[in-house]
Amino acid sequence: MMRHNFDELVDRRGTECKKWDTYAEDVLPMWIADTDFKCPQPVIDAMVKRAQHGIYGYPVNVKTFEQAIINWQKKRFGWDVDINWVEYTPAVIPAIVYAMQAFTHPGDNIVVQMPAYHPFHAIIPNNGRHILGNNLILKEDGSYEIDFENLEELLSQQRTTMFLLCSPHNPTGKCFTREELTRISDLCLQHNVFVVSDEIHSDIVYNGNKHIPFGSLSQAAADNCVVCVNPSKTFNIAGVRTGAAIIPNRHNHDLFYKPLENLKAYGRTVFGTLPIETAYNECEYYADQLLEYLEGNLAYLKKFISERIPQIKVGNPQATYLIWLNCQELNMAPKDLQKFFLEQAKVAMNEGSTFGPGGTGFMRMNIACPRVRLVEALNRMEAAINKL
Ligand SMILES: Cc1ncc(COP(=O)(O)O)c(C=O)c1O
Known part of the structure; x- marks a missing residue:
């Protein structure tokens, strides 16, 4: 089996890289959700080979992209996806916006679990819909529970037409159980609320937990959802701006897709679909090794933090390489917390209050980097805190 070297240090500065080129040279960026790992060698080889062909004319859809999505869902999560359910999208966030426009009206309510991935806070009001926050409940051991009573209350409101699920959950790292997902599905069906399930982090699920695609729960769940996927987090290809929507119900499929056809907004790109097909078809080894490496990083971080x-x-x-650090004991206001880590520790992370309710006092740290960088970041954080 091919082995990937996740310890390799790759200089990303000067590549128009949001993570590294946003901050000064002396700052270690541990924020935005891409990894510092090279993507799998077969992906690089396929891209180079295609580039060397030298002609990048109009691509025709021969369904190999759709087939790659199907293959991955089957082999990793056991979900049988039909080829007619899959549509190319220019990544996940646009797909969520398309779904919002297809299945809700301006003025409607969309329920989101809080704290929530920060772009959700923008795309909903920017499209004239209201966000209703269903706050996750933080337990003593740092894990999160769903407040089902509140969820039902929000879903039952007359203008609530969509539930935007983030599964696994960014930023809390929660991996939803079958029981939780089934209860969500039942409540949404009962109150006639459509589900959009953002499953972009589904490959990064730690030992003892299991990702369950929302559309695989039951026929009724499948008929009431769009599942958005993208291998970008796993294989570090977010910059190719390509993803997919899986819409099992034909009527829903057409509601979602017809407006895109009318806009001619379905134009896939030569360098967008190729890395996805290659990653999904040839690079399962990489996803397995990445997970193992991240488990090592997580174990290191947990030990370091608890001891030092x-x-x-x-x-x-339970999931994702975005680790939700509870810094409430430092007793700093959100702006000060961000400033403290950035200016004193020289570590850039995402500040918790930007994720909405439940985020104040937290920092989100991206641990998808070679271990030495994680060690350096933790040493810097420890030294800065010791000076307080
Ligand atoms: C939950 C979640 N959804 C969507 C995205 C962005 O997806 P895309 O780049 O495919 O639009 C991210 C990126 O961090 C994410 O964490």
């Missing part, structure tokens, strides 16, 4: 920075609490992340 007890003012921070990590909890027990």
Whole structure:
């Protein structure tokens, strides 16, 4: 089996890289959700080969992209997806906006679990809909529970037409169980609320937890959802701006897709679909090794923090490489917390209050980097906290 070297240090500065080129040279960026790992060698080879062909004319859809999405859902999660359910989208956030426009009206309510991935806070009001926050409940051990009573209350409101699920959940790292997803599905069906399930983090699920595609729960769930996927987080290809929507119900499919056809907004790109097809068809080894490496990073971080920075609490992340650090004991206002880590520790992370309710006092740290960088970031954080 091919082995990938996740310890390799790759200089990303000067590549129009949002993560690295946003901050000064002396700052370690541990924020935005892409990895510092090279993508799999077969992906690089396929891109180089295609580039060397030298002609990049109009592509025709021969369904190999759709087939790659199907293959991955089947082999990783056991979900049988039909080829007619899959549509190319220019990444996940646009797909969520398309779904919002297809299945809701301006003025409607969209329910989102809080804290929530920050772009959700923008795309909903920017499209004239209201966000209703269903706050996740933080437990003593740092894990999160769903407040089903509140959820039902929000879903039952007359203008609530969509539930935007983030599964697994960014930023809390929660991996939803079958029981939780089934209960969500039942409540949404009962109250006639359509589900959009953002499953972009589904490959990064830690030992003992299991990702369950929303559309695989039951026929009724499948008929009431759009599942958005993208291998970008796993294989570090977010910059190719390509993803897919899986819409099992034909009527829903047409509601979602017809407006895109009318806009001619379905134009896939030569360098967008190729890395996805190659990654999904040839690079399962990479996803397995990435997970193993991230488990090592997570174990290192948890041990380091509990032994050397007890003012921070990590909890027990179940999924994603975005680790939700509870820094409430530092007793700093959100702006000061961000400033403290950036200016004193020289570590850039996402500040928790930008994720909405439940985020104040938290920082989100991206641990998808070679271990030495993680060690350096933690050492910097410890030294800065010791000076307080
Ligand atoms: C939950 C979630 N959804 C969507 C995205 C962005 O997806 P895309 O780049 O495919 O639009 C991210 C990126 O961090 C994310 O964490």
